[in-house]
Amino acid sequence: MQYRKLGNSDLDISVITFGAWAAGGWMWGGTERSEAVQAIRESYHAGVTSIDTAPVYGQGLSEEIVGEAIRDLPRDKVQILTKYGMHWDLAKGDFAMKSQTNDGQAIDIYKYASADSIVKECEDSLKRLGTDYIDLYQIHWHDKTTPIQESMEAVSLLIQQGKVRYAGVCNYNAELLMEAGKYINLVSDQVPYSMLRKDIEAETVPYCIGNNISILAYSPLQRGLLTGKMTSGYSFAKDDNRASLHYFSDENIKRVNAFLAKIRPVAEDKKATLGQLVLKWTVEQPGITIALAGARDARQALENASSVDIQLNRDEISFINNQLSDLKLVNK
Structure with missing residues (x-):
């Protein structure tokens, strides 16, 4: 495994980080x-020491699973x-x-990141995770109703208290x-990025490179689409929201x-799967620090880790990019 430092921190993150969204089951058709x-646990023993989760993933379930695993x-x-907001x-x-x-109960999801809310969320996450500190605390989505200054100053207080690093x-x-960045030292930005979704390359990547902010790429396999294991007419579970996305x-x-x-x-020459090739391509892109990769079971986890x-040499990356430039998706 390789490790890369986040921003100007002393936090070394595994280049393949375990993404625990699917582990929580929410929007993925449930979980085991x-x-x-x-x-x-198998990922950890393969060198994947970093785990990304969030309270909303399974409404607390993903964090509880991470807590049990570690x-x-x-x-x-x-x-x-983990995240808040x-x-x-x-x-x-x-x-x-x-x-x-996961059991079919209707819920409404809100983006809310007031100071009081963040403090409570942090305490709840610490309990579910079974730990007394969080290495990286991230706002999940921008909350238009709360000033960014208020949210960032609340996290700064948590850092001072030792609950967040x-x-x-x-x-x-x-x-x-x-x-x-006016109110806190940001070390990372977690954003969607894959071969099929590269819009951050226009402004976000240059800004992050110029300001020493690491990029954590989520959904690098485009939620399974880039593994090559899906075919036309693929059957999704009733509560799997991929069925409503144009990619699928x-x-x-x-x-x-x-x-x-x-x-x-190229994958066959490397004795690798398509998914492994895609993950490796992702972490070789300018500005991309790590790739988040989820896994339903230990086999998938170990496969991700070994990517x-x-x-990959320059010619192979260029070949992949040239083939990718010819791919046009239908946006509907």
């Missing part, structure tokens, strides 16, 4: 707790990345969406990063698979 716990691991060898239990702030719990943000563009239309699945067929020889062992 014991398999998720085992996946995290219970017998040396705490100083594990980096816990997304509520299913408080109808206040910036309405985000209607959703449902470093501050990060998620889904922030360059403008929001600039504003937040039959036509786009067909087009993506045609692209993957072109780069498959860092692949060696």
Whole structure:
């Protein structure tokens, strides 16, 4: 495994970080707790020491699973990345969406990051995680109803109290990063990035590079689409929201698979899967510090972890990029 430092911190994060969104089941069609716990533990032993989660993932379940998984691991060898500012239990702030719990109960999700709320959320997360500090605390989404200054100053207080080590943000563009940076030392920005979603390259990546802010790329496999394991007519679970996203239309699945067929020889030459090749390509892109990769079970987790062992030269990366430039998705 390789490790990279976040911003100007002393926090070394595994280049492949375990993304625990799917572990919580929410919007992924449910979860199997014991398999998720085992996946995290196997990842750790393969060198994946960093785990990213959030309270809203399974409405607390993902954090509880992470807490169970790390219970017998040396705490100083594990980096816990979690978030704040997304509520299913408080109808206040910036309405985000209607959703449902893993058992089908209807819930409304709000973006809310007031100072009082952040303090409470931190305490709740610490209890679920079974720890007394969080390595990286990130605002999940921008809350339009709360001044950024208020949110960042609340996290600064948590850092002073030793409950949080470093501050990060998620889904922030360059403008929001600039504003937040006035009030706190930001070490990272977690944003969606994949071969199929590269819009951050225009402004966010240059800003982060210029201001020593690490980028944590989430959904680098485009939620499974870039593994090559989906075919047209793929059947999603009832509460799996991928079915409503344009990436997963039959036509786009067909087009993506045609692209993957072109780069498959590179993966085969490396004795790697397409998913491993895609993860390695992701962490070789300018400004991308780490890639978040989720896993349903230990086999997937170990496969993700070993992707860092692949060696890609400039010609191979150029070949992949050239094939990618020909891929056009239908945006509907």
